[in-house]
Amino acid sequence: DTGVSQDPRHKITKRGQNVTFRCDPISEHNRLYWYRQTLGQGPEFLTYFQNEAQLEKSRLLSDRFSAERPKGSFSTLEIQRTEQGDSAMYLCASRPDHNEQFFGPGTRLTVL
Amino acid sequence: QQPVQSPQAVILREGEDAVINCSSSKALYSVHWYRQKHGEAPVFLMILLKGGEQKGHEKISASFNEKKQQSSLYLTASQLSYSGTYFCGTALTGNQFYFGTGTSLTVIP
Numbered sequence: 001d002t003g004v005s006q007d008p009r010h011k012i013t014k015r016g017q018n019v020t021f022r023c024d025p026i027s028e029h030n031r032l033y034w035y036r037q038t039l040g041q042g043p044e045f046l047t048y049f050q051n052e053a054q055l056e057k058s059r060l061l062s063d064r065f066s067a068e069r070p071k072g073s074f075s076t077l078e079i080q081r082t083e084q085g086d087s088a089m090y091l092c093a094s095r096p097d098h099n100e101q102f103f104g105p106g107t108r109l110t111v112l
Numbered sequence: 113q114q115p116v117q118s119p120q121a122v123i124l125r126e127g128e129d130a131v132i133n134c135s136s137s138k139a140l141y142s143v144h145w146y147r148q149k150h151g152e153a154p155v156f157l158m159i160l161l162k163g164g165e166q167k168g169h170e171k172i173s174a175s176f177n178e179k180k181q182q183s184s185l186y187l188t189a190s191q192l193s194y195s196g197t198y199f200c201g202t203a204l205t206g207n208q209f210y211f212g213t214g215t216s217l218t219v220i221p
Contacts, residue, residue: 042199045208100156101144105152
């Protein structure tokens, strides 16, 4: 257990539905990342927060994806109008300045 | 922009050594190494910073050649627990962090 938690751990949804995932980072870590990982691939960067500010967002991220980190604590990732191609493991990681990232256990999304 | 790793896969017998390479087409300022076991999240192994500073695992070492934009991870006297997929990673542009293509390592008795 790295100290980073994610909820839910598994989510099954029907195509077209909206889903929201939550990440609780290690409390003193001001930096937070969201990644998506599909089978056999490495984690793919989605977005980055420093405190409450979303400083980076992947160009691959469609408008259906949005993320927030109110008050610089927990973060949420929402996917609207889910598609089958959104099925993946969604990973959250936090870190202090210039150090390693601590990953949460991930949320596995299955879109039927 | 994704760093390229080689080999893609390697099988070792317990006690053997392995080297995993990571190459980038863009300048590297730091390189991270992570190991991921099946169904689990990546776990930090090592970070190498420009200038030679290293932080990480006691039994795993790594090198970082800034001029060649390459890093290598050295696994010596491999143990069964070393099995997994190894990823290098770096922040190539701003705060976007890119993981490499991955190397699957299997250690057999």
